[in-house]
Amino acid sequence: MTDTILKVSGKVESPRDFSFDQLAQIEKQFQIEDVSTIEPSRQGSAVWLEGILSSVGVAESARFLGLHSSHDNFHASIPLADVRQRGFLIYCLDNQPLPQKKGGPVRFYIPDHASCNTDEIDECANVKFVDHIELTVERGFDNRPEDEDEHAKLHEHSD
Numbered sequence: 001m002t003d004t005i006l007k008v009s010g011k012v013e014s015p016r017d018f019s020f021d022q023l024a025q026i027e028k029q030f031q032i033e034d035v036s037t038i039e040p041s042r043q044g045s046a047v048w049l050e051g052i053l054s055s056v057g058v059a060e061s062a063r064f065l066g067l068h069s070s071h072d073n074f075h076a077s078i079p080l081a082d083v084r085q086r087g088f089l090i091y092c093l094d095n096q097p098l099p100q101k102k103g104g105p106v107r108f109y110i111p112d113h114a115s116c117n118t119d120e121i122d123e124c125a126n127v128k129f130v131d132h133i134e135l136t137v138e139r140g141f142d143n144r145p146e147d148e149d150e151h152a153k154l155h156e157h158s159d
């Protein structure tokens, strides 16, 4: 489990790629062994966003967190300060990489998100299949659905 599953780039001091093993090696203080203790409807193990950010070092100019899924071309860009202390990345289930049907190998999650389309930090920002985290100065590319019609179209394509 040494293949890269998550790339971190942009306004960071040391851009870096993470494998499953490297995510698991992030210090224990940043690991969440059982996410259901925080969010009862979700299973698996996670690492706090802050654990990833502290290992790459956030540049002073960074303001937005870009969450990219090249798997299905889904992208969100959200204000970093609002999620820095509360976001986490679920990457493990039963000691194995998080399966794709659960949004794996890496799935971003904000426990106290707003309903879809009601706020910048909404449920839609819980990006599945995240393979790239990019810190930027300005808001980056974001193609979250903007209304119910767009949500409906999105769900037609997902399984």
Ligand SMILES: Nc1nc2c(c(=O)[nH]1)N[C@H]1C(S)=C(S)[C@@H](COP(=O)(O)O)O[C@H]1N2
Binding pocket: 069, 072, 074, 103, 116, 123, 124, 125, 126, 127, 128, 129, 130, 145, 151, 154, 158
């Ligand atoms: N990669 C990817 N992530 C995604 C989506 C998507 O289509 N692709 N849909 C988003 C939307 S609109 C919502 S509301 C949540 C739904 O998450 P759930 O299926 O785990 O409940 O995932 C978000 N993450």
Ligand SMILES: [Mo]
Binding pocket: 116, 117, 123, 124, 145, 151
């Ligand atoms: Mo959504």
